[in-house]
Amino acid sequence: MSTCNVQIATGRSSLRQKIDLFFTGLGLGVNPYGLQRARMQQIISLEMKSDDQLARMGLTRDDILPHVFRDILAV
Template identity: 55%
Template sequence: MTRDNIQIGMGHRSLNTRIDVYLSEVGFGLNPAQLRRARLRQIITLECASDAELASLGIRRDDILPFVFRDLLAA
């Protein structure tokens, strides 16, 4: 079994913390750890994109988490 040992910090809160806070704020009742692991690659890719690249997708940096989880949650 592979284990993710990635420590990612962006701004004042870690990316994992931001994901957990987002999922708890929208009232999602399942364990966010599985969702985070399943979508972490997409989140990291978007976090690494420039603002111009994000704009071409029609999202702002603050919209990354709602964008990634849009199929599960109505934010």
């Protein structure tokens, strides 16, 4: 059985930490791993965009996680 050893970092904190903090801020003490895993590609795709590209979509970097999880969480 192989394991993935890839860590994705954005700035000072890893993407996984950023997602954990997002869910913790909503009052969820545990990060729902299934939700995170299912949407990681969309999160990475948005994180890779420039600030100008995000702005054209009506988003800021702080809006990425609420945007990705908007259909399941009222944030």
